[in-house]
């Protein structure tokens with residue numbers, strides 16, 4: 525098994541040419557910092573809305589080599605977040621966000637088709653299920669909210685028998701089905717998107733061009749990379765978990781944790797045996813979620829959101845390659861599918877997760893009205909980044925439209941405890957949650973200390989779980 529930071533998808537997508545580094549003095553109308561899904565969709569939308577506007581994108585490494593090119597490839601809408609959206613914003617604004625997120629999943633498919641990007645887009649739906657009695661019915665509030673707000677088709681409950689019709693596992697119980705979700709090959713999508721964005725006449729994309737310093741004023745913004753200074757009228761910050769780095773205007777508004785994945789060799793006969801041939805993406809209902817999907821060539825990709833918390837936004841190390849967390853991933857995968865005994869796991873990898881305290885992504889304005897940023901996808905960014913990219917483009921162009929009015933545009937995003945205390949406390953809570961949920965999976969009552977630690981986020985107003 526190869527275990528590294530970048531993992532299977534980027535390798536499977538094949539080599540792709542590096543774009544040039546930024547150099548010299550550059551002028552633009554709009555600057556995009558960060559070349560993951562959020563920045564790339566923002567650039568795509570900027571060029572669509574104002575084809576004459578000059579856009580510069582600065583990416584620290586290679587576009588899509590962060591989480592965007594190495595995630596699970598679930599392109600989900602936000603119907604399962606409807607209760608949280610309602611609680612935070614009220615019924616109508618919540619509905620508007622959920623509908624826009626569903627449209628975003630569709631738009632990704634349209635993009636792939638129209639632009640000839642073969643990102644293995646498959647709209648087969650999302651199954652959220654229970655793998656322990658403590659998880660039973662976690663989805664009920666979301667299913668009820670969809671029905672109450674007039675979208676009963678967006679989510680429906682499934683009996684254990686109906687779950688087994690989709691996929692059989694000794695671990696699976698009842699669940700809920702969200703039919704509009706899709707899966708993608710994340711690296712093929714992000715590289716295809718990068719290439720389409722870079723080919724636009726008004727957009728210049730630079731790789732290996734980290735922004736080290738930014739300043740701004742009434743005239744606009746200026747960003748410095750090791751080789752260039754870029755001046756622009758307006759700016760989009762789409763730098764993922766670096767939103768929590770020192771110097772970021774969003775520091776203290778998110779926590780950076782990590783998620784780790786593994787993928788099997790092709791096992792099409794096992795998929796036949798368990799009846800999982802429909803391409804649905806699946807999660808259990810833990811806070812430290814397990815997520816699993818199949819690939820076009822019959823592999824199972826399996827991940828766990830139980831990785832450690834990074835200090836600040838520090839990447840590398842255990843945030844990306846964590847042998848003990850991956851050991852747990854492999855043990856969990858095999859417990860879901862005992863038929864994998866003796867079958868090869870070919871790759872494992874990991875990456876940072878930008879967790880917002882509301883578990884909802886955030887679009888925020890920085891100081892003046894010229895700089896906007898997005899962060900906090902909390903492990904659900906592939907679909908929503910299409911929507912947030914559009915919101916950022918509308919805001920940066922000062923359009924007062926349906927997108928810039930969506931409730932996710934937060935005047936004052938919620939805060940999380942930071943610094944050493946936040947890191948130590950966060951890791952203690954993580955350890956408590958991991959132990960509590962492991963006990964629940966064995967139908968044991970967790971130790972009081974672990975139950976206590978797992979309750980801390982709720983007590984301090986931090987939302988945990990979908």
Ligand SMILES: Cc1cc2nc3c(=O)[nH]c(=O)nc-3n(C[C@H](O)[C@H](O)[C@H](O)COP(=O)(O)OP(=O)(O)OC[C@H]3O[C@@H](n4cnc5c(N)ncnc54)[C@H](O)[C@@H]3O)c2cc1C
Pocket residue numbers: 557558559560561562563582583584585586587588589590591592593594595596597598599600733734735736762763764765766782783784785815827873874875876877898899901902903904905906907908909
């Ligand atoms: C293992 C794993 C599994 C996941 N599974 C799923 C899933 O199945 N479905 C789902 O919806 N989400 C999933 N996610 C989350 C998803 O990948 C992210 O929400 C999404 O990719 C966020 O995109 P982004 O563009 O905002 O950030 P990123 O992909 O992090 O991109 C940000 C970019 O900004 C660049 N950058 C940072 N600082 C600077 C700087 N100073 N100057 C210039 N550039 C900078 C970085 O190099 C990076 O390329 C998963 C994440 C991981 C790690």
